[in-house]
Amino acid sequence: MKRPKYRSVGQNQRKVDGEALVTGQARYVDDIELRGMLYGKILRSPHAHARILEIDADEARGLPGVHAVLTHHNVPRIQYTTAGQGAPEPSPKDTFVLDEKVRYVGDSVAAVAAETAQIAEEALKKIKVRWEVLPAVLDMEQAMTPDAPRIHEMPSANEISNPEKNIAAQVEVTDGDPERGFAEADLVVENHYRAGRVHASHTEPHICITCLDEAGRLVVRTSTQVPFHVRRIIAPLVNLPIGKIRVIKPRIGGGFGAKQEVLLEPICALLTLKTGRPVRIRLTREEEFISSRTRHAQILRSKVGAKSDGTITATELEVLADTGAYGSHALTVQCNTGSKSLPLYRTHQYRKGVNNVHFKATAVYTNLPVAGAIRGYGAPQGFFALDSTLDEMAHKLKMDPIDFRLKNLVRKGDSPALLEKLGEGREGVKQILKSCGVRECIKRGMAEIEWQQKRARKNGGVVRRGVGMAVLQQGSGIPGIDMGAVTIKLNEDGSFNLMTGATDLGTGSDTILAQIAAEVLGTAADKCHVFSSDTDLTPYDTGAYASSTTYITGMAAKKAAEEIRRKVLARAVRMLSEKRGDLTLENGRVKGRKKSISLGEVCADALYEHDQEQIMATASHISYDCPPPFAAHFADVAVDTETGQVRVLKYVAAVDCGTAINPQLAEGQTLGGIHMGLGYALSEEYQFDDRGRLMNPRFLDYKILSASDMPEIKVILVPTFEPTGPFGAKSVSEIPTNGPAPAIGNAIFHALGVRLREVPFTPERVLKALRNA
Amino acid sequence: MKIHVTINGVPTDVKVAPNEKLLDMLRRMGYYGVKFGCGRGECGVCTVILDGQAVMACLTFAAQAHNKSVITVEGIGQPGNLHLIQEAILDHGAAQCGYCTPGIVCSAKALLDENPHPTEVQVREALKGNLCRCTGYQKYVEAILDAAEKLRETSGRLE
Structure with a gap:
């Protein structure tokens, strides 16, 4: 296919905020200081499950420098969910700002605002609590048993699926006739997989500063991915109308989903309303691990049936997930475990999108830290189980794992019916694949990793080598739900302001939106001054999650720019006395057959000369398509059979993200997602003691890979053209996180002939698997 | 106590508390390029250069910078004058x-x-x-x- 030539799109444009980032000038929430600002601290529960019989804060209140102490006695008792999702949030409303009961070690008990952080900490120690310690559930498999203590006793169930059985959420979907599919299979492979609990570990901790402006409105500066959801969700909790709240997102130091949560804003705002003073709360690194959000630990039963020729006849995933003490994203993450993984493959009765698929997920409460949204959003667990099972099936069928996958992968034009039945927390939307580069990804990745040679490698000795691969997909936004809007206005120097509610959390989306707008306006991306986000000044955006910003907000930027273009050309026709059809926009100028004028001159004409107006436009975009990006990941590993250590020597990721608006940034997203996925596969895992206390809430004991731990990674961008995306773009940010666990697990199997079914693949687990082999 | 320290080439006398960390001193003085990430020397977002050595400012007492040179990111290059x-x-x-x-x-x-x-x-x-x-x-x-x-x-x- 011949691709149109772009000037801005497809270029490795320097990040529009890059200079501020590399010089330390970028201002994060922590860099904002307000006169009279107080420091907030939160008292955290020492017990996994306990009732507060009495809480005495008098001594803390009397401490000089303490301005306010909040307990469950003096905050509004309103149930809500911390999940920053569109209204109505599909997550159970099971949380109070402060409750009379605590449900995990680290749960909020009380909050203090004081002149200094030291005084606030001192005050926390002076709050006396009399506890009734309750029996706790620390194991998700125990949570539903009849004698398990009940974790939530709400006045109303509020969408908790089954509070008596500690079930936060459940979902079950069947497509086609899986029973028949399995019965018709020549071979059925079925096993259990376990995926541990990990942390997003953005380097900037959660932080929030609240204050009142001169009109008495509440101003919330917060490190968030979802400023508009923050505004809406806190409104009832602070008893203010939405219009009296302004949420500002300055620069964010990473989020990865964990900042799709409304965590600190309610308590911080209540402290401001109580004291009238600006209040700041910043989590310590330990609090970040304990009390922000984690990936859901899951136990997955994965089952695949196939004919002896390699045709898949049915697939099944049954998931038990640990949502921890609260059900933030409990339903939607688990939906995604199935909806992102299973529709990647056809079954033999495939026609009109019908597959033989069964998916069931149950998210249970435990008295452990709270799970939530994290990059990949359920898909990393799903792909670990499903892709490992496919690899095992290929081995048993004596087929090359790639040939087996190729035989069953979806194709352009397919419309997997499961996606119609299984959306995010509700029914889905019919999808037709309009772009699919998955086969090209596999081909290019195979060549780069030297698949044939490495699969045929002779193996033996203490250190064994193996190569494995996995095939992945994700989505682009939530179809029919995610909406992004962009406002653009033109200035006299030909530059323009682009205002968006979308939140660049480091992904480079500000730059991507600038490149898209610049492409339409025939100017340079650095002529675009991006401002994001402020609920008073920027139009609505659902926020940066679900791999949505390039695909959804990018299209809004394109539409707004097209409207500006129309207005500019209309003026230029008069100014140049030329026909509309003869005008083009190039290098910041409108060019006619004879003459040209700059965008700045057009703006000056509009502001000062003729039929005055501000040239500006606002456009919104929503999509009922959710085009999946595709990827093939390959890992070449060395496993030491004496120590159990797994080393990844080379990693290859070939990704079809449609048109890469900025190839360098798309590569960066892929590299970063692989880094997170490598930690998930190899080293990262929460460890608890028998009282539910997190034993490794610090980077020394919770191992994130450093620069010298990383393997050589080769990223290959495989271009396709997605007709529903801006200039052919799809998403790229989440998909890479799904790859390392299955690709490395499959490589370990190739190296050792032993399959590991639990991530991370620690040396202990490798040795245990070898012993049991 | 008072220390004498050269920050990004500018000699300065700074009043510091004996237990004050270099991180807090620098941020208090407006060097916001020095970030807080963990406060215990595990993440490195507060890295500065002390007499030629990269150190974590959250593990370094301000007093340890006495009579020494501190370079922060602000001293390495500025917008329009990048290193x-x-x-x-x-x-x-x-x-x-x-x-x-x-x-x-x-x-x-x-x-x-x-x-x-x-x-x-x-x-x-x-x-x-x-x-x-x-x-x-x-x-x-x-x-x-x-x-x-x-x-x-x-x-x-x-x-």
Whole structure:
């Protein structure tokens, strides 16, 4: 296919905020200081499950420098969910700002605002609590048993699926006739997989500063991915109308989903309303691990049936997930475990999108830290189980794992019916694949990793080598739900302001939106001054999650720019006395057959000369398509059979993200997602003691890979053209996180002939698997 | 107590508390490029250069900087006057959220001042204390190797 030539799109444009980032000038929430600002601290529960019989804060209140102490006695008792999702949030409303009961070690008990952080900490120690310690559930498999203590006793169930059985959420979907599919299979492979609990570990901790402006409105500066959801969700909790709240997102130091949560804003705002003073709360690194959000630990039963020729006849995933003490994203993450993984493959009765698929997920409460949204959003667990099972099936069928996958992968034009039945927390939307580069990804990745040679490698000795691969997909936004809007206005120097509610959390989306707008306006991306986000000044955006910003907000930027273009050309026709059809926009100028004028001159004409107006436009975009990006990941590993250590020597990721608006940034997203996925596969895992206390809430004991731990990674961008995306773009940010666990697990199997079914693949687990082999 | 310290080339007397960390002192003075990430020397976002050595400002007492030179990211290059390391980071699209970037710039500067010909392994070693969750480090490593080469060319021309 011949691709149109772009000037801005497809270029490795320097990040529009890059200079501020590399010089330390970028201002994060922590860099904002307000006169009279107080420091907030939160008292955290020492017990996994306990009732507060009495809480005495008098001594803390009397401490000089303490301005306010909040307990469950003096905050509004309103149930809500911390999940920053569109209204109505599909997550159970099971949380109070402060409750009379605590449900995990680290749960909020009380909050203090004081002149200094030291005084606030001192005050926390002076709050006396009399506890009734309750029996706790620390194991998700125990949570539903009849004698398990009940974790939530709400006045109303509020969408908790089954509070008596500690079930936060459940979902079950069947497509086609899986029973028949399995019965018709020549071979059925079925096993259990376990995926541990990990942390997003953005380097900037959660932080929030609240204050009142001169009109008495509440101003919330917060490190968030979802400023508009923050505004809406806190409104009832602070008893203010939405219009009296302004949420500002300055620069964010990473989020990865964990900042799709409304965590600190309610308590911080209540402290401001109580004291009238600006209040700041910043989590310590330990609090970040304990009390922000984690990936859901899951136990997955994965089952695949196939004919002896390699045709898949049915697939099944049954998931038990640990949502921890609260059900933030409990339903939607688990939906995604199935909806992102299973529709990647056809079954033999495939026609009109019908597959033989069964998916069931149950998210249970435990008295452990709270799970939530994290990059990949359920898909990393799903792909670990499903892709490992496919690899095992290929081995048993004596087929090359790639040939087996190729035989069953979806194709352009397919419309997997499961996606119609299984959306995010509700029914889905019919999808037709309009772009699919998955086969090209596999081909290019195979060549780069030297698949044939490495699969045929002779193996033996203490250190064994193996190569494995996995095939992945994700989505682009939530179809029919995610909406992004962009406002653009033109200035006299030909530059323009682009205002968006979308939140660049480091992904480079500000730059991507600038490149898209610049492409339409025939100017340079650095002529675009991006401002994001402020609920008073920027139009609505659902926020940066679900791999949505390039695909959804990018299209809004394109539409707004097209409207500006129309207005500019209309003026230029008069100014140049030329026909509309003869005008083009190039290098910041409108060019006619004879003459040209700059965008700045057009703006000056509009502001000062003729039929005055501000040239500006606002456009919104929503999509009922959710085009999946595709990827093939390959890992070449060395496993030491004496120590159990797994080393990844080379990693290859070939990704079809449609048109890469900025190839360098798309590569960066892929590299970063692989880094997170490598930690998930190899080293990262929460460890608890028998009282539910997190034993490794610090980077020394919770191992994130450093620069010298990383393997050589080769990223290959495989271009396709997605007709529903801006200039052919799809998403790229989440998909890479799904790859390392299955690709490395499959490589370990190739190296050792032993399959590991639990991530991370620690040396202990490798040795245990070898012993049991 | 009062210390005498040269910050980004400017000699200054600063009143500090005996237990005050260099991180808190610098941020209090407006050097916001020095970030807080963990406060216990585990993430490296507060990395600054103390007498030529990359150190974590959250583990260093302000008093330890007495009679010494401190370089923060603000002293390495400014908007419109970028250091080649910063230019290279931009050219390679290495920075994402940017929270760890000032620390990485400082680690890279300390490395290249000491060793103008680093290998990739040496660059990775020098960045070992700078955790980054966004990038997988690869583009930073490429950028720093690229900057090293450009710095060698520049210094070659000057000689």
